[in-house]
Amino acid sequence: MSMRPSIMAGMKTIQAFKFRLVPTPEQENLLSRHAGGVRFVWNKALDLQTARLDAGIPLLSYGDLARLLTLWRASEEYGFLALGPVHPQQQTLKNLDRALREALDRTNPKRFPRFKHKGEKDSLRYPDPLQIKLDLATRDPSGRHLLPRIFLPKVGWVKVRVSRPIVGDLRNATVTRKAGRWAVSLQTGTDVPEPTERALPEIGLDLGVVSFATTSSGTRIHPDPEILSAMKRAEDRLRWEQRKLSRKYRKGPKSQNFRRQKIRVARAHERVANMRLDFLHKVSTAIGETQAVVVVEDLKIRNMTKSARGTKESPGRKVRQKAGLNRSLLSRGWGTFLSLLAYKLERRGGRLVRVDPKNTSRTCFFCGHVSVENRPDQTTFRCVSCGHADHADANAAKNILRAGRARSACSPGEPGAFVA
Numbered sequence: 001m002s003m004r005p006s007i008m009a010g011m012k013t014i015q016a017f018k019f020r021l022v023p024t025p026e027q028e029n030l031l032s033r034h035a036g037g038v039r040f041v042w043n044k045a046l047d048l049q050t051a052r053l054d055a056g057i058p059l060l061s062y063g064d065l066a067r068l069l070t071l072w073r074a075s076e077e078y079g080f081l082a083l084g085p086v087h088p089q090q091q092t093l094k095n096l097d098r099a100l101r102e103a104l105d106r107t108n109p110k111r112f113p114r115f116k117h118k119g120e121k122d123s124l125r126y127p128d129p130l131q132i133k134l135d136l137a138t139r140d141p142s143g144r145h146l147l148p149r150i151f152l153p154k155v156g157w158v159k160v161r162v163s164r165p166i167v168g169d170l171r172n173a174t175v176t177r178k179a180g181r182w183a184v185s186l187q188t189g190t191d192v193p194e195p196t197e198r199a200l201p202e203i204g205l206d207l208g209v210v211s212f213a214t215t216s217s218g219t220r221i222h223p224d225p226e227i228l229s230a231m232k233r234a235e236d237r238l239r240w241e242q243r244k245l246s247r248k249y250r251k252g253p254k255s256q257n258f259r260r261q262k263i264r265v266a267r268a269h270e271r272v273a274n275m276r277l278d279f280l281h282k283v284s285t286a287i288g289e290t291q292a293v294v295v296v297e298d299l300k301i302r303n304m305t306k307s308a309r310g311t312k313e314s315p316g317r318k319v320r321q322k323a324g325l326n327r328s329l330l331s332r333g334w335g336t337f338l339s340l341l342a343y344k345l346e347r348r349g350g351r352l353v354r355v356d357p358k359n360t361s362r363t364c365f366f367c368g369h370v371s372v373e374n375r376p377d378q379t380t381f382r383c384v385s386c387g388h389a390d391h392a393d394a395n396a397a398k399n400i401l402r403a404g405r406a407r408s409a410c411s412p413g414e415p416g417a418f419v420a
């Protein structure tokens with residue numbers, strides 16, 4: 001089975017890499033102040049533009065605003081702006097310009113831009129990669145282990161926790177603060193390699209709650225027990241912090257204690273999300289780099305029609321308990337997983353095919369007989385017509401793969417369709 005490439009040569013793929021920053025207290029101070037400068041520029045320009053709208057005068061263009069910014073930075077009154085990097089300040093004017101134009105667009109108006117408050121989505125976008133330097137050397141000359149660092153204008157070298165390899169050429173960087181923690185998101189571009197015609201493997205994938213995913217060749221993909229229990233502990237911690245938060249809210253929604261607890265909840269949330277994302281990255285990389293075509297059920301249709309799957313089809317009690325535990329941990333990651341997988345496949349010239357989930361779990365792969373009776377419990381498939389037996393998820397994954405092939409055979413002109 002070979003595949004026609006679905007991506008044109010000469011294209012670039014854009015990727016984002018988000019890492020924690022570890023600034024010193026002085027650097028944190030500077031970042032806060034620079035973010036404050038950007039916020040000030042946004043608010044001041046928004047104020048000017050709203051006044052013009054109210055007075056019925058045409059808006060200033062981005063060019064006008066940028067010239068004003070230069071004046072502000074040179075003035076005595078707003079000279080503090082010159083202590084911060086100029087590019088993020090210009091970038092915020094560009095963002096404002098676009099936001100205003102989108103808000104005033106009559107055919108499809110978006111929300112009118114708002115004033116920004118301190119500590120609310122602080123961010124600094126550095127649009128020019130030449131202003132940023134990355135130092136990934138992890139050892140000093142004497143062999144001591146060092147954290148990688150990133151050079152930010154008017155801040156200097158800041159330590160950064162690079163948790164996965166950075167691929168591609170740096171295009172821009174965005175520094176953000178969330179729940180009191182700083183992070184940097186690096187956007188890179190990679191040339192898509194010239195696709196070659198070659199035989200590539202394909203699989204069907206069934207997403208489940210007893211196993212995270214099962215392939216059509218019968219491989220079951222699931223987090224290691226230690227990782228799963230660490231995820232469970234992080235979830236428990238989050239729920240505990242949330243209960244504490246509601247108690248503190250009843251005692252005084254404006255209290256210092258309540259505010260502190262809110263930050264703890266946000267951090268617990270982030271921990272849970274990061275653990276899940278880490279797992280999803282690992283699985284999607286493993287599959288995305290070894291397969292060319294992956295067929296999955298269309299989640300949008302599946303969520304509408306199959307929400308009762310596994311309860312309606314009467315699982316044993318133990319299975320149901322286990323599924324209940326995993327459901328919250330894993331099923332919430334399905335959508336993200338598929339976007340990651342699609343992206344990782346397409347990056348290498350492969351593709352993700354979505355098929356209608358109708359009957360994939362109750363159809364016998366061997367004879368095609370469709371019956372609820374084929375599923376005596378959640379993990380077993382036993383065809384009541386021909387006796388064919390398989391793991392229920394593997395049987396579903398095979399049906400999914402077959403549906404994907406059928407779909408491609410019906411539309412041979414479609415890019416990426418199979419060529420038998």
Ligand SMILES: [Zn+2]
Nearest residue numbers: 364367383386
């Ligand atoms: Zn059968």
